[in-house]
Each structure stands twice: as structure tokens, then as C-alpha cells.
Amino acid sequence: MEKGKLVKISYEGYVDENLFDTTNEELAKEKGIFNPNMVYGPVTISAGEKMLIPGLDGAIMEMNVGEERELDLTAENAFGKRDPSQVKIVPMKEFKKHKVNPIPGMPVNIDNKIGKVVSANGGRILVDFNHELAGKDLKYKLKIEEVVEAPEAIALEVAKLFIPRISEEDLKITIDGENVTLDLPENTAFMQNLQMVKMGISNELIKRLEAKKVSFIDNFVKKEEKTE
Known part of the structure; x- marks a missing residue:
């Protein structure tokens, strides 16, 4: 390959x-x-x-x-x-800040690191940050x-890498020479870090399709008013 x-x-x-x-x-x-x-x-x-x-x-x-x-x-x-140095004591105050009561086996995210509570004794919480x-x-x-x-298929799969739940039915892709346009469904407008997602998609398409320009169209559909 x-x-x-x-x-x-x-x-x-x-x-x-x-x-x-x-x-x-x-x-x-x-x-x-x-x-x-x-x-x-x-x-x-x-x-x-x-x-x-x-x-x-x-x-x-x-x-x-x-x-x-x-x-x-x-x-x-x-x-x-397994790395023994990734088993660490985390002060209880870190959990209290987020109103979390740590119990053994609980998955936690501390400073963007995923771990699992091993034991909770008093104010000393033992957390294992090794992958399970x-x-x-x-x-x-x-x-x-x-x-x-196929270029259109590459564009679709690249979009799905960054927006996993998007489907072919929800995404319209137009390739016109060196220009690629992605017509996005309305729900993507509420994604976190949307501009970073668009930048990631653009960089991949510029590399893979040798595109000169990648454009995005955000759609907002008028909601039908309910009648009594």
C-alpha cells in the first residue's frame, strides 16, 4: 500500500x-x-x-x-x-473544582489527559493515565x-475524518477544476472549533486534490411555523 x-x-x-x-x-x-x-x-x-x-x-x-x-x-x-510514572496522585481539590466525587473505576479527564481513578483515600486520589x-x-x-x-470520494472521506457523523446525503461537494466547494448541513454550524475543522479539511484537500481554493457554504433553513 x-x-x-x-x-x-x-x-x-x-x-x-x-x-x-x-x-x-x-x-x-x-x-x-x-x-x-x-x-x-x-x-x-x-x-x-x-x-x-x-x-x-x-x-x-x-x-x-x-x-x-x-x-x-x-x-x-x-x-x-504500562508506564508506572503515569500513575499519579491528584489532589481532591481538582475534583471539587468540577463538582466531581471520584470513585474507583471512574474515567476522568484532567488537563486533557484521560485516566481512570484507581483509589480514593481522603484527599489523595490515585489516577492511572495509562491507556486501559x-x-x-x-x-x-x-x-x-x-x-x-475518486476526487469527490476523497473530499467526502476527508470531511468525515473531521466531522465523523456527516453523511453523503448531508454534504454536497462540487469540484470545478482546482476549486472545491463543500455545502455543509445546518447542524455543523454549531460544532466546537468549526473554523479549525474547516482549516483541517482545507489543508487535506489542497494536498490530496492539488486544489487551489477550498470554499464552504453554511446553510440555515427557515423553520416552518407550527399552526394550531
């Missing part, structure tokens, strides 16, 4: 023979790990550009479209070894579904 190509992949991830992640919605429901906040189906990634854990990233570079592999990944090639799968050997089933090559 050529580095930087947009490819769609599907996968299943197992730890200790238990499924913990999948792109297959039905399998997720069957195994009791379905998350209604997840978008299921093949995911698009940029090959070889560290969007995945090292073992998957490396395997994709060796695979072709339609190929499937079963991979045994050591912790080093997955989410890394750090130190674990994993198994994956991986398939390359397709390489995204």
Missing part, C-alpha cells in the same frame, strides 16, 4: 480472546459491546501516517485491497507498555476494503 493513500478498513480487536472493538455493528451487539455513540462500518484512514496503533499501521502498508489478515500484536506494537490496554498483547482481524481514489 502506498503511504498516504486513503483506505477503508474493517477490523475486530480482541484482548484475552474477548472482543473489545469492531467496525461491525451486528457483532458489537452480539458480543455486548455496542456503543450507540459509535459510527459503525468501514473506517477511512491515511495509510502509514500513524492514525492507528503501530501494528495495524505497519500491516496495512504490506496489504492489498480485499486482503484479510489475522494479527498477533505485542503490547509494544499495540498501546505500548497498555501492557496487553492483542489480536486483530483486519481487512482492506478499498482505496479511495
Whole structure:
């Protein structure tokens, strides 16, 4: 696989023979790990550009479209070894600031670092900032579904990388020579950091499509008044 190509992949991830992640919605429901906040189906990634854990990233570079592999990944090639220095004591006042009562097992976000409360004794809260799968050997089933090559498809998949829940039906894309226009649905106007999202999309499209100009149209639709 050529580095930087947009490819769609599907996968299943197992730890200790238990499924913990999948792109297959039905399998997720069957195994009791379905998350209604997840978008299921093949995911698009940029090959070889560290969007995945090292073992998957490396395997994709060796695979072709339609190929499937079963991979045994050591912790080093997955989410890394456990780092004892990432288990830290956090003062209770940090939790009180956010009106949170820490209990063991609770996920927390402190200074933009995700961790899990290990213990809570008095004013000393022990938080583990290691990834929950750090130190674990994993198994994956991986398939390359397709390489995204058509310009309109590239523009759509790039937009979905930055706005995961946007769909083809909600987004109109026009490519006129070196100009790309994305006609956005109304709900994107309320996204956090929307200007940064637009900048990210623009930079990717300028690089991938050699576009000279990327434009965005924000739509606001008049709501019909309810009649009694």
C-alpha cells in the first residue's frame, strides 16, 4: 500500500480472546459491546501516517485491497507498555473544582489527559493515565476494503475524518477544476472549533486534490411555523 493513500478498513480487536472493538455493528451487539455513540462500518484512514496503533499501521502498508489478515500484536506494537510514572496522585481539590466525587473505576479527564481513578483515600486520589490496554498483547482481524481514489470520494472521506457523523446525503461537494466547494448541513454550524475543522479539511484537500481554493457554504433553513 502506498503511504498516504486513503483506505477503508474493517477490523475486530480482541484482548484475552474477548472482543473489545469492531467496525461491525451486528457483532458489537452480539458480543455486548455496542456503543450507540459509535459510527459503525468501514473506517477511512491515511495509510502509514500513524492514525492507528503501530501494528495495524505497519500491516496495512504490506496489504492489498480485499486482503484479510489475522494479527498477533505485542503490547509494544499495540498501546505500548504500562508506564508506572503515569500513575499519579491528584489532589481532591481538582475534583471539587468540577463538582466531581471520584470513585474507583471512574474515567476522568484532567488537563486533557484521560485516566481512570484507581483509589480514593481522603484527599489523595490515585489516577492511572495509562491507556486501559497498555501492557496487553492483542489480536486483530483486519481487512482492506478499498482505496479511495475518486476526487469527490476523497473530499467526502476527508470531511468525515473531521466531522465523523456527516453523511453523503448531508454534504454536497462540487469540484470545478482546482476549486472545491463543500455545502455543509445546518447542524455543523454549531460544532466546537468549526473554523479549525474547516482549516483541517482545507489543508487535506489542497494536498490530496492539488486544489487551489477550498470554499464552504453554511446553510440555515427557515423553520416552518407550527399552526394550531
